[in-house]
Amino acid sequence: MKKILALTLALAFVVCMSATAFADVTVSWYNYSDAFSSFVREYALAQYKELGIEANSKDSNNVQQTQNDDLQTAVTTGTEALVVQMVDSGALATAKNILQMGVDAGIPVVFFSRVMSTNNDECKEFVASYDKTIYVGTDPAEAGVYQGQMIGEYLVANYDACDLNGDGVISYVMLKGDQANQEAIYRTMYSVIYANKALEEAGKPALKFYDDKAPMNYTADGSEEGYYIVDPTASWSQTFGNETITTILAQYNEANGNMPELIIANNDDMAIGAIKALQVAGYNTDGSIVIPVFGVDATDMAKEQIASGAMIGTVEQSSKKLGETVAKVTANMLNGAELTNGLDEGIELRDGWQIVVPYGKYTG
Numbered sequence: 001m002k003k004i005l006a007l008t009l010a011l012a013f014v015v016c017m018s019a020t021a022f023a024d025v026t027v028s029w030y031n032y033s034d035a036f037s038s039f040v041r042e043y044a045l046a047q048y049k050e051l052g053i054e055a056n057s058k059d060s061n062n063v064q065q066t067q068n069d070d071l072q073t074a075v076t077t078g079t080e081a082l083v084v085q086m087v088d089s090g091a092l093a094t095a096k097n098i099l100q101m102g103v104d105a106g107i108p109v110v111f112f113s114r115v116m117s118t119n120n121d122e123c124k125e126f127v128a129s130y131d132k133t134i135y136v137g138t139d140p141a142e143a144g145v146y147q148g149q150m151i152g153e154y155l156v157a158n159y160d161a162c163d164l165n166g167d168g169v170i171s172y173v174m175l176k177g178d179q180a181n182q183e184a185i186y187r188t189m190y191s192v193i194y195a196n197k198a199l200e201e202a203g204k205p206a207l208k209f210y211d212d213k214a215p216m217n218y219t220a221d222g223s224e225e226g227y228y229i230v231d232p233t234a235s236w237s238q239t240f241g242n243e244t245i246t247t248i249l250a251q252y253n254e255a256n257g258n259m260p261e262l263i264i265a266n267n268d269d270m271a272i273g274a275i276k277a278l279q280v281a282g283y284n285t286d287g288s289i290v291i292p293v294f295g296v297d298a299t300d301m302a303k304e305q306i307a308s309g310a311m312i313g314t315v316e317q318s319s320k321k322l323g324e325t326v327a328k329v330t331a332n333m334l335n336g337a338e339l340t341n342g343l344d345e346g347i348e349l350r351d352g353w354q355i356v357v358p359y360g361k362y363t364g
Contacts, residue, residue, distance in 0.1 A: 024054050024056055024074075024078070024079050024080055025048070025053055025054070025055055025056065025079060025080055025081040025082075025083060025330060025334075026055075026056045026058060026070070026071065026074035026079040026081070026082055026083065027041075027044065027045075027048075027055050027056065027057050027058065027083040027326075028058045028060055028067050028070055028071055028082070028083065028084050028085065029041060029057065029058065029059055029060060029085050030060050030062060030067070030085045030086060030087045030089075030113075030114060031059070031060065031061060031062040031087075031235065032059040032061070033235070033237075034235070034236065034269075035268070035269050035297075035299055035301070036267065036268070036269075036297045036299060036317065036319060037085065037113065039299070039319035039320075039323070040113065040319045040322050040323040040326070041057065041323065042319075042323065043319060043320045043322075043323030043324050044322075044323035044324065044326050044327050045057060045323075045327075046323075047323060047324040047326075047327035047328065048327045048330070051327060051328070051331045053327070053330065053331060053334075055083075055327075056074065056079065058070045058074075060087050062087055062233070062234070062235060063087060064086075064087040064088045064091075064094060066087075067084070067086070067087050067098075068094075068097065068098070071084065071098060071101055072101060075101050075102075075104070075105045075107075079105075079107065080107055080108075080334065081102075081107050081108040081109070081110065081330055081333065081334060082098065082101065082102050082107065082108070082109045082110070083109075083110045083112065083326060083330055084098055084109065084110070084111050084112070085111075085112055085113045085114050086098070086111065086114045086115075086116065087114075088180070089114035089115060089178060089180060089181040089182065089183075090114075090115060090116070090117055090118040090180040090181055090182055091116075091117075091180065092116055092117040092122055092126065095111065095116035095117070095126060096126070098111075099126070099129070099130055099133060102130070102132065102133065103130055106132075107132065108132040108133065108330065108333040108334060109130070109132065109133045110133070110134055110135075110136060110326065110329055110330050110333065111133070111134070111135045111136070112135065112136040112137055112322070112326045113136070113137050113322065113326075114137075114181065114183075115135060115137060115140070115181075115182045115183075116135065117182075118180065118182045118185060120351070123135065123353050123354070124351060124352060124353040126353070127352070127353035127354075128352070128353065132333060134329060134333065134339060134353070134354070134355060135353055135354045135355070136322070136325055136326050136329050136354070136355045136357070137322075137354060137355075137356070137357065138183070138317060138322075138356060138357050138358070138359060139350075139356050139358070139359070140182045140183045140185070140186035140187070141186045141190055142358070142359045143183065143186070143187050143190075143296050143315045143317065143359050144186045144187040144188070144189060144190025144191045144193075144194070145190045145191075145194050146315045146359055146360070146361050147187065147190075147191040147194075147264070147294055147296060147313075147314075147315050148190055148191040148192065148193060148194025148195040148196075148197070148198075149194050149195075149198065149361070150294060150312070150313045150315075150361055150363065151191060151194075151195040151198075151262070151264065151292070151294055151313075152194060152195040152196075152197065152198020152199055153198060154292055154312055154313070155170055155195065155198070155199060155204070155262070155292070156198055156199065156202040156204065158292075159202075159204060162261050162262065162292060163261060164254060164259050164261050164290075165254070165257045165258065165259060165261075168205065169205050169207075169208045170199075170207055170208065170261045170262055171207070171208045171209065171210040171258070171259075171260050171261050171262070172192075172207050172208070172209060172210060172260060172261065172262040172263065172264055173209075173210050173229065173244075173245065173248060173260045173262070173263050173264070173274075174188055174191075174192070174209070174226070174227060174228035174229065174264050174265075175228070175229055175231070175240070175241055175244060175263070175264070175265040175266060175270040175271075175274065176188050176228040176229065176230045176231065176266055177230075177231050177234065177235075177236035177266040177267055177270060178230070178231065178234040178236065179230045179234070181234070183266070184266045187266045187296060188226060188228050188266060189226060191264050191294075192207060192226055192264070195207055195264075207262070209226075209227035210248065210252055210258070210260040211227075211252070214227055217230075229244055231270070236266065236267045236269055236270055237269055237270065237273065238269045238270065238272050238273035238276070239273060240270055240273060241265060241269065241270035241271060241272065241273025241274040241276075241277070242273035242274065242276050242277045243273075243277075244273075244274070244277075245260075245263065245273070245274040245277035245278060246277040246280070248260060249277065249278075249281050253281075259291075260291065261291060261292075262291065262292050262293075262294075263278075263291060263292070263293045263294070264294050265293070265294065265295045265296070266295075266296060267295055267296050267297050268295035268296065268297040268298070268299045268301065268302035268314055269295075269297075269299075270295070271293050271294065271295030271302065271305075271311060271314070272295070272301055272302060272305060272311075274293055275293055275305055275310050275311055278290075278291055278293070279310070284309075284310045284311075285310070286309075287308060287309030287310075288309065289309060289310070289312060292312045293305075293310075293311045293312060294311075294312055294313050294314065295311070295313075295314040295315075296314060296315040296317065297314060297315070297316075297317050297319075298314045298315065298316035298317065298318075298360075298362040299314075299319075302314045302362075303362070303364070306362070306363065306364045307364055312363065313361065313362060313363040313364075314362050315359050315360070315361060315362065316359060316360040316361065316362040317357075317359055318357065318360075321344055321347065321357050322357050324344075325343055325344070325347055325355060325357055328341075328342050328343055329343075329355055339355060340355070343355070346358050
């Protein structure tokens with residue numbers, strides 16, 4: 001009887017260890033310098049460690065070929081899963097090449113944060129093509145909706161103060177982080193749509209892009225999206241936000257009667273860069289908001305700017321929840337468990353292809 005009990009315990013231990021301890025998974029990040037992703041990385045790696053998974057973290061440095069090479073090397077050396085934040089977001093052909101590495105090796109492939117295609121139907125078909133793949137991220141439209149609602153609420157309550165030249169219309173600058181990134185596309189589009197919805201309901205005119213001569217921009221599939229300025233490096237950086245607003249203010253300013261009266265940014269880094277440019281020009285200092293600025297991510301630095309009165313609001317994307325969810329979903333795939341096993345409340349599998357981490361509004 002004792003021998004049977006000992007054997008049972010030993011087998012239970014082996015099963016437990018095989019379900020929780022893995023020699024190696026490879027986690028490939030699009031760019032270590034991205035502020036939000038750096039927090040996601042911190043939480044993800046901590047969660048992998050807690051789960052008994054050794055995560056080999058790789059920086060692609062915003063170069064797709066570097067990412068491809070790193071992943072191929074990882075497969076060759078025997079990694080047990082590929083966890084990928086794509087450099088070229090929305091590039092389906094690139095995603096297919098990465099997925100094929102996993103298919104050939106027979107290992108799970110978890111895409112996260114940067115979606116495989118800007119078309120949801122293509123994403124669903126893509127995930128369905130391999131039973132060991134999934135996408136972990138957010139609902140791209142949700143961030144734009146929340147941001148637009150915050151903008152609309154603020155402008156309706158402070159319209160005259162925001163209308164610096166008194167022409168009855170609020171002019172804006174839109175900073176778009178990446179032309180083909182699905183998050184950027186939907187944030188760009190829905191933030192303006194929902195801000196205008198609130199303005200219309202209050203009897204106010206729609207937002208007006210700061211530059212009357214700007215050509216209409218379009219999405220990759222040719223559908224009209226609106227006006228924006230794209231970060232040419234796709235780095236969503238403070239540098240881009242700062243340099244763009246600095247350049248704009250040289251020509252569009254109060255003295256010329258055409259000062260931008262609102263700045264909308266697809267992420268907090270670009271928003272903070274814009275704030276720094278405004279402050280050099282004498283705006284948004286000493287807790288006095290002159291030009292309302294809105295971002296996305298709710299980074300610690302953005303929260304500080306909001307607390308100081310230099311920024312109005314941001315859309316909260318929990319780096320902790322996203323990072324931990326990526327790690328837990330990886331473990332579930334390796335274990336053959338339900339994908340949503342152990343995930344926080346509110347995080348769900350949606351439409352069969354994506355694990356969705358919800359957003360929230362943050363104004364301090």
